[in-house]
Structure formats: structure tokens, C-alpha cells
Amino acid sequence: MSLAIIINGLVVGCIYSLIALGFSMIFKASGLTNFAHGESVTIGALLGFTVLKVTGLPFGLSLVLVFILSGLLGILIEKLAYRPIRVKNAPEINGVISSVGMILILANGAMLVWGAEPLAYPASIGGSLFQILGMTVSSYSLWILAITALLMVVLQVFLNRTMLGKSMRAVADSMLLARLTGIKVDRIISLTFGLGAAFGGVAGVLFAPIYYASFDIGVIGLKSFAAAILGGYGNMAGAVTGGLLLGVVEAVGSTTISSVYKDAIAYGILIMILLLKPSGLFGHEVGRRA
Amino acid sequence: MIAAVLVATLVQSRFIISLLNYSLVYVILALGLQLIVGVTGQLSLGHAAFYGIGAYASAIATTRFGMPWVVGILLAMAFATLGSLLMSLTVRTRGIYFAVATLAFGIIIHLVFVNWVPVTRGTMGILGLERRLWGQWRIDSPQGYFLFLAFVVCAVYVFLARLTDSRFGRALKAIRENELAAQSIGIDVTRYKIKSILIGGATAGLAGSMMAHLTRMVTPEPFGWWKSIVLLIMIVAGGLGSMPGAAVGAFVLTLLSEYFRGYAEYSMLAYGLIIVFFMIYLPEGLAGLWHIIIQKVRWGGRRAVW
Amino acid sequence: MAILEAAGVSKSFGGLMVLRGVSLTLHEGELRGLIGPNGAGKTTFFNILTGVLSADSGRINFDGQDIGSYPIHQRARRGLIRTFQIPQPFSGMTVLESTMTGTHMYYRAEVWSSVLRTRKEREEEEEARAKAKEILRFVGLADRENALCANLPVGEQRLLELARALAAQPRLLLLDEPTAGLRASEKEALKEVLLEVNKKTTILLVEHDMRVVMSLCSRISVLSYGELIAEGTPEEIQRDPKVIQAYLGEGAIAT
Ligand SMILES: Nc1ncnc2c1ncn2[C@@H]1O[C@H](COP(=O)(O)OP(=O)(O)OP(=O)(O)O)[C@@H](O)[C@H]1O
Ligand SMILES: [Mg+2]
Numbered sequence: 001m002s003l004a005i006i007i008n009g010l011v012v013g014c015i016y017s018l019i020a021l022g023f024s025m026i027f028k029a030s031g032l033t034n035f036a037h038g039e040s041v042t043i044g045a046l047l048g049f050t051v052l053k054v055t056g057l058p059f060g061l062s063l064v065l066v067f068i069l070s071g072l073l074g075i076l077i078e079k080l081a082y083r084p085i086r087v088k089n090a091p092e093i094n095g096v097i098s099s100v101g102m103i104l105i106l107a108n109g110a111m112l113v114w115g116a117e118p119l120a121y122p123a124s125i126g127g128s129l130f131q132i133l134g135m136t137v138s139s140y141s142l143w144i145l146a147i148t149a150l151l152m153v154v155l156q157v158f159l160n161r162t163m164l165g166k167s168m169r170a171v172a173d174s175m176l177l178a179r180l181t182g183i184k185v186d187r188i189i190s191l192t193f194g195l196g197a198a199f200g201g202v203a204g205v206l207f208a209p210i211y212y213a214s215f216d217i218g219v220i221g222l223k224s225f226a227a228a229i230l231g232g233y234g235n236m237a238g239a240v241t242g243g244l245l246l247g248v249v250e251a252v253g254s255t256t257i258s259s260v261y262k263d264a265i266a267y268g269i270l271i272m273i274l275l276l277k278p279s280g281l282f283g284h285e286v287g288r289r290a
Numbered sequence: 291m292i293a294a295v296l297v298a299t300l301v302q303s304r305f306i307i308s309l310l311n312y313s314l315v316y317v318i319l320a321l322g323l324q325l326i327v328g329v330t331g332q333l334s335l336g337h338a339a340f341y342g343i344g345a346y347a348s349a350i351a352t353t354r355f356g357m358p359w360v361v362g363i364l365l366a367m368a369f370a371t372l373g374s375l376l377m378s379l380t381v382r383t384r385g386i387y388f389a390v391a392t393l394a395f396g397i398i399i400h401l402v403f404v405n406w407v408p409v410t411r412g413t414m415g416i417l418g419l420e421r422r423l424w425g426q427w428r429i430d431s432p433q434g435y436f437l438f439l440a441f442v443v444c445a446v447y448v449f450l451a452r453l454t455d456s457r458f459g460r461a462l463k464a465i466r467e468n469e470l471a472a473q474s475i476g477i478d479v480t481r482y483k484i485k486s487i488l489i490g491g492a493t494a495g496l497a498g499s500m501m502a503h504l505t506r507m508v509t510p511e512p513f514g515w516w517k518s519i520v521l522l523i524m525i526v527a528g529g530l531g532s533m534p535g536a537a538v539g540a541f542v543l544t545l546l547s548e549y550f551r552g553y554a555e556y557s558m559l560a561y562g563l564i565i566v567f568f569m570i571y572l573p574e575g576l577a578g579l580w581h582i583i584i585q586k587v588r589w590g591g592r593r594a595v596w
Numbered sequence: 597m598a599i600l601e602a603a604g605v606s607k608s609f610g611g612l613m614v615l616r617g618v619s620l621t622l623h624e625g626e627l628r629g630l631i632g633p634n635g636a637g638k639t640t641f642f643n644i645l646t647g648v649l650s651a652d653s654g655r656i657n658f659d660g661q662d663i664g665s666y667p668i669h670q671r672a673r674r675g676l677i678r679t680f681q682i683p684q685p686f687s688g689m690t691v692l693e694s695t696m697t698g699t700h701m702y703y704r705a706e707v708w709s710s711v712l713r714t715r716k717e718r719e720e721e722e723e724a725r726a727k728a729k730e731i732l733r734f735v736g737l738a739d740r741e742n743a744l745c746a747n748l749p750v751g752e753q754r755l756l757e758l759a760r761a762l763a764a765q766p767r768l769l770l771l772d773e774p775t776a777g778l779r780a781s782e783k784e785a786l787k788e789v790l791l792e793v794n795k796k797t798t799i800l801l802v803e804h805d806m807r808v809v810m811s812l813c814s815r816i817s818v819l820s821y822g823e824l825i826a827e828g829t830p831e832e833i834q835r836d837p838k839v840i841q842a843y844l845g846e847g848a849i850a851t
Contacts, residue, residue, distance in 0.1 A: 104562030267394035456710035476672035
């Protein structure tokens with residue numbers, strides 16, 4: 001099997017990682033598994049399409065703009081759909097069901113706005129192909145790898161160095177303690193939703209050129225969730241490793257086993273992990289919060 | 291049942307009857323899912339898979355092997371139960387993990403429907419299903435089909451309502467309310483969860499056969515994961531845990547969405563809004579609303595505790 | 597005859613040794629107290645006895661059988677029934693329904709007999725209902741039958757726990773602080789109930805209220821930092837310097 005397949009896997013893996021990060025972040029902060037998180041990818045990809053087309057901004061700037069817009073949308077959605085349930089101390093299942101409803105709202109809302117047809121990003125973004133170490137690689141793949149790496153570094157710095165980031169970590173560690181130390185927990189949770197959605201949105205913009213943008217690409221969220229579990233749910237480094245690993249396994253699996261069942265491979269892995277080692281491959285203790 | 295006979299004789303409009311037929315199939319689906327999600331508390335997002343398995347089993351048995359529909363129904367239920375048995379491996383996972391595992395399971399099964407062309411004929415689907423119940427006995431008129439469906443729905447309803455209101459049902463509810471406490475009084479939690487999933491799956495298989503022979507064709511399209519979610523919405527709107535709620539929720543929502551078929555793009559959006567709305571403002575669903583009203587009436591509006 | 601023999605039960609969470617070789621023998625018919633300062637490991641011990649947690653080492657014999665590897669429900673089926681320090685109600689059920697659920701193991705009706713409402717099934721249901729009502733009357737919740745479990749105040753939650761456990765007809769009943777949160781009058785009533793239960797059932801009682809323990813129990817075991825430091829009659833325990841030492845600074849010995 002060639003190295004190119006692995007590189008391809010890593011590229012898709014980067015996308016998974018970015019989305020998986022959002023899942024883990026949101027879960028850690030609020031205890032909610034946001035099923036609709038995949039839709040931030042959809043919205044991001046479609047927003048990116050519009051931004052590129054309408055403003056003609058360069059790709060990099062569009063990325064930043066989508067990051068911000070998705071983030072704001074994430075915050076808004078948290079306020080409208082999740083907070084009212086969370087503050088009522090309703091059973092855990094209610095929040096999850098609400099997020100399932102959000103999938104329909106976001107995906108079908110997107111369809112009404114952008115239509116049902118897949119939208120292709122300008123071909124120029126795909127970048128040029130070139131040879132390295134005897135493989136053909138697109139420059140865009142390298143961009144994805146680079147941008148993902150950059151985002152990871154920024155996230156690390158943000159979480160470890162800034163006041164806001166530290167508050168987020170505090171809330172994730174213990175909501176109660178954070179509240180006692182005077183952190184505005186609700187605001188932090190809301191921001192975490194925003195940050196997660198922003199990462200999802202960027203993932204969408206990065207993903208669209210190698211796929212397409214459409215109202216129904218949000219299912220990628222479920223695979224990314226698989227990635228988050230694979231690496232240990234709620235664990236940032238785990239989300240990234242899980243994403244990359246899933247990308248590679250899927251790429252290798254679809255060339256060696258079956259390409260029509262490519263998705264089935266990812267979901268099969270998900271079920272296996274949930275059954276055999278729900279704490280993730282490298283995980284010790286994760287899972288439900290008290 | 292009497293109401294059903296009346297409806298069948300009075301309503302002549304094919305459109306309305308077929309609308310009712312659709313709705314009744316969804317009532318069966320929702321009732322089965324209610325047992326798993328509402329009564330046992332296991333958030334299954336894979337219900338459409340068993341619906342599909344039932345539809346295909348019945349379609350293949352009757353078209354390819356020329357079996358009568360009754361056999362198709364039995365096979366539909368049998369295969370759906372087998373499929374559920376496979377899915378019930380996931381009962382070892384808890385809470386949200388169970389939801390995710392069943393969602394993934396449903397997607398895999400759907401992929402099989404689409405890609406296992408020799409058996410399912412892929413997206414072309416299986417066409418020309420007959421309604422030959424047994425021997426030369428057929429149900430061809432929409433009214434006849436309606437009566438038959440109404441009978442099946444009643445049977446399923448009585449079955450599940452009685453089951454819920456019994457020692458068995460109490461064990462399921464105990465699991466929903468508190469697994470640890472349930473175990474501590476000797477309830478074998480795993481076994482009951484599996485049974486509940488098998489029974490729910492079998493009813494979904496039955497519904498699959500009903501839908502297949504109603505539309506006389508089977509394609510993979512209606513059995514995707516979003517269908518599982520739509521079913522979930524129906525029971526949430528009706529009220530989690532309530533069998534009458536599930537029936538009403540499914541009936542009303544299907545009627546509405548079929549009636550407003552012209553606005554299909556909006557129906558999913560509306561479903562989404564409904565579920566979020568209910569979770570925020572009325573987590574007990576229509577059944578909860580009903581209780582409030584009853585209480586208000588009974589207590590002259592003095593107390594509304596329930 | 598010994599109904600329960602725990603030998604050398606140890607448990608640690610991470611680096612924290614919570615139980616250090618606890619050995620405890622209960623005889624049929626006993627009403628044994630298990631006391632100890634907060635965090636001594638009493639609840640953890642219950643969790644290990646009932647199978648909620650597995651011990652790192654040690655052996656648990658119940659009724660002559662090594663039950664150490666049995667899952668929770670199978671231990672319950674042998675008659676080892678508990679209540680919880682933090683009540684674990686079936687919130688969405690009514691008080692009567694919850695108590696009827698307690699009788700689960702004593703009946704057979706499964707899917708088909710429930711659906712067909714066979715005569716046997718109806719008799720079973722009738723009997724379960726009657727038993728549950730009787731138990732509710734016994735613990736003093738008769739007038740709350742139709743209330744939703746979630747809506748009961750703390751004191752009644754405790755009684756509800758007890759009712760559900762009694763409905764399961766324990767051979768050995770493990771009670772984890774059944775009087776916590778009860779008013780003095782309620783405690784007195786509960787003491788009567790427990791004495792009555794004890795006529796047929798062995799009880800292991802974890803309790804912080806010394807007056808309750810001292811007046812109810814014929815023997816008391818004391819757990820401190822995961823070790824059994826004393827065992828004896830209430831008088832012996834109250835005089836035991838090690839016990840006084842363990843409680844010192846907490847001022848928990850009331851009398
Ligand atoms: N699941 C757990 N993980 C980690 N530590 C635990 C766990 N359960 C209990 N502990 C710790 O073990 C110790 C003993 O706890 P336990 O609840 O058994 O005490 P207890 O004697 O019942 O106390 P109390 O009188 O307050 O109920 C405590 O320090 C507690 O923090
Ligand atoms: Mg305790």
C-alpha cells in the first residue's frame with residue numbers, strides 16, 4: 001500500500017480531528033453530546049461557499065470569517081436550544097433529543113437557504129499537484145495539514161495561556177468548583193459551544209474543496225464522533241489522534257477491503273470501540289459526568 | 291376497531307384512505323420504539339433499520355419466492371428480530387453511547403440495503419409487490435387494506451399496552467428510572483433490555499411488511515437514519531413512555547406531513563422545531579399535556595401536580 | 597448460623613486504600629450496627645457486598661456460597677438486599693408501583709402471560725399489589741400510594757427505599773443510614789419498624805445517629821479508615837478507647 005493513501009487518510013483525518021475536538025470540548029464543558037455538532041460542518045462549508053462567491057475574499061480570510069460566523073451561530077444555538085433544557089436539570093436524554101432535533105433544523109434550514117444541489121468550490125482552491133518523494137500530492141492537502149496543525153497550536157495556547165481558555169478548562173474539570181470560584185459558567189459553556197462550532201465550520205470549509213458543500217454532509221459528524229470516542233471522549237489530544245487514526249484506517253480499509261462500505265468501516269469501528277473499550281484506545285477514565 | 295369499520299365504509303376518498311394507511315404504519319413503528327425508548331429508557335436511533343429489514347424480508351419472500359403475504363409478515367418479524375438481536379449486543383453500552391452505537395448500526399444496515407444489490411436490487415428497489423394474503427385471498431382495495439391495518443394496529447397496541455402495564459413492564463420502567471436500583475431488587479437488567487429491543491424490533495419488522503405491501507415496492511430510501519429520528523420525534527411529541535401518546539403522536543404527525551406533502555422541504559424543518567420545542571417547553575409531550583388538562587378538570591383547576 | 601462471612605475484603609480507589617482487609621461475620625437473626633466516621637468506607641463495603649463494586653481481594657460468603665463474582669441482581673436473588681445512602685427512587689413511578697416492583701423476583705409472568713392476562717398472571721398481580729400495600733401500611737406510607745416517587749419529601753424517600761427493599765423479601769437487609777434526614781418522631785417510628793423487620797430478617801445497619809444504633813443493635817462493628825477496629829455490645833463499644841479515639845475531634849459520640 002502506498003504512502004499516498006496514508007497521506008490522503010491523514011488529510012481527511014485532519015478534518016475528523018477538527019470536528020472531534022468540538023464534540024469533546026462541548027461534552028467536557030456541558031456534559032452534553034451535541035448530535036447536531038456535525039451540522040456546524042455543513043453550515044461552515046455552505047457559508048464558506050457564499051463568502052468566497054460573494055466577497056471574493058482569499059481562501060485564508062474566508063476561513064477566518066467562517067470561523068467567526070460559525071462560532072456566533074454556535075453560541076446562538078446553545079442559547080436557544082440547549083440552555084433552556086440544561087438549566088431545568090432535565091434528564092440527560094432530553095438535551096440529546098433536542099440536539100437530534102437541531103440536526104433536522106440546521107440541515108433542512110441549510111437546504112432551504114442553499115438548495116439541495118451539491119455546490120462545488122472554485123477549482124483553483126484545489127491547488128496544484130506536485131511530486132514529492134515519488135508521490136503525487138496536491139498542494140491543498142498540505143494546506144489542510146498545515147492549517148489544522150496551526151489551529152491545534154492556537155487552541156493549545158488559548159486554553160493554557162489566556163484567562164478565558166483557563167476558565168473553559170476549569171468549567172470542563174468541574175462545573176461546581178468553577179461556579180464556586182466565581183466563573184460565569186453559563187457564559188463559558190456558551191463560548192465553548194461557539195468555539196466547537198467555529199472549529200466545525202472551519203472543518204467544513206477545508207473539507208468542501210475535496211468533497212463538495214451540501215446540506216447533507218453533516219453525517220461526517222458521526223464519523224468524527226467515532227474519532228472522538230476512539231481517542232477517548234472528552235480528551236482533546238485523544239480527539240486529534242482519534243481523528244487522524246480514523247482517517248488513515250478508513251483510507252486503507254476502503255482501498256484494501258471495500259470502497260462502497262467505506263462508511264460502514266468507520267461506523268463498525270465506532271460500534272466495536274463502544275462495546276470493547278468505551279474509554280477509547282488510550283483512555284483510562286472517561287465517560288459520563290456525575 | 292368499530293371506528294375503523296365506520297371510517298372504511300364512510301370515507302371513499304382514495305387520498306384520505308391512503309393517508310390514513312400511511313399514518314397507521316407509523317403508529318406501529320412508534321409504538322415499538324416507545325417500548326424501547328420511552329418505557330425502557332434506551333435511546334435507540336436505529337429503529338428504521340428493522341423497519342427496512344422487515345420490508346425487504348417481506349418483499350423478497352413474496353416476490354422472489356412467491357410466498358403468501360402472511361408468510362412474508364412472519365418472516366419480516368423474524369428477520370427484524372434477528373437484526374435486533376444483533377443490535378442488542380450494544381446494550382452493554384450506556385446512555386449516550388447506546389444512542390450512538392444504534393445510530394451507527396442503523397447507518398450500516400442502510401448501506402447494506404443500498405449496496406447489496408443481488409438481494410435488495412439497490413436503489414432500483416423491489417417493485418410489484420402483491421397483497422395475496424393466503425391462497426387466493428387478497429386485499430386489493432385501499433379500504434380493505436385500511437381495515438386490515440387497523441386490526442394490526444389494535445393488536446400491536448393491546449399487546450404493548452398490556453405488556454407495559456405488568457410485571458414485565460414495571461421491570462422495564464425500573465430500568466429506565468434507575469438501573470442500579472433495579473438490579474438491587476433482583477432485576478436482570480441486560481435480559482430485560484434485550485427483550486424490549488427484540489419486541490420493539492419485531493413490531494418494526496411488522497410495520498415494514500405493512501408499508502412494503504401498502505406501496506407495493508421497497509427502496510432503501512425510507513429506511514435511512516433520519517427516519518429513525520423522525521420516529522423518535524413522534525414519540526417525543528406524543529410523550530415518552532406513553533403508548534397512547536406514541537400512537538397519537540405518530541398518527542397526527544404523519545397525517546400532517548403527508549397532507550402537506552407539497553411542502554416536503556419544510557416538513558423536516560418542522561419536525562426539528564417540534565422536537566426542540568417539546569423538549570424545552572413540554573418534555574412530557576402531548577400525554578403530559580393531556581394529564582395536565584385532566585388534572586385541571588378533575589381538581590377544578592386547584593391542583594396540577596402530576 | 598453465619599449468614600454472611602466477609603473475609604479480608606480490601607478495596608482501593610487509585611492510591612486511596614478505602615478498605616483494608618475487612619472481615620465481618622453476621623449471624624442469622626442479628627441486628628448488627630456498622631458505624632464509623634465519615635469516609636470510613638461503610639458505603640464502599642456495602643457496594644462490595646452487593647456487587648456494585650468488586651473487591652481487590654477478599655472473599656464474601658453468603659448463606660454458605662461464595663458470591664464474590666456474582667452480579668448485583670443474582671446476589672439480590674439470593675436475598676441480599678440493600679437500601680442506598682443517597683435514595684435511588686424510581687422517580688417516574690408511583691409509590692405503589694415502585695413497591696410492587698420490589699416484589700419482582702417472586703413472580704414469573706413474562707411477555708405472553710402479561711399480554712394474554714392469564715389467570716396466573718392476574719393472581720400474581722393481585723398478590724403483588726396486596727403485598728405492596730401491606731408493606732406500605734407497615735412502613736407508614738399507606739396514604740402516599742398514588743404519589744409520584746419523585747414528589748416525596750426526604751423522610752418519605754427513606755421509607756420508600758425501605759418499602760421497596762422489604763418487598764424484595766430480604767434474608768439479609770443492608771441499610772445505609774436509613775434515618776438520615778428524618779425528624780425525631782419519624783426516627784422513633786422507624787426504629788419500631790426495624791425491630792419488627794428484624795424478627796424475620798437479619799439486618800446490617802449503617803447509621804450515624806448513635807442513639808438509634810445503641811438502642812437497636814445487639815452488636816456493633818466499628819470501621820475506621822477502612823479497618824474494623826472494634827466489635828461488641830453497645831456498652832463495650834462506648835467504652836472502647838480505640839472507638840473513642842476514632843471519633844475524637846468529630847464529637848460524634850452523642851451519649
Ligand atoms: N467511586 C469512588 N471513587 C473514588 N473514591 C471513592 C469512591 N467511593 C468512595 N470513595 C472514597 O472512599 C472513601 C470511603 O467512602 P465511603 O462512601 O465508603 O465512606 P462512608 O463510610 O460511607 O462515609 P459516610 O459516613 O460519609 O457515608 C471516601 O474517602 C471516599 O471519598
Ligand atoms: Mg456512606
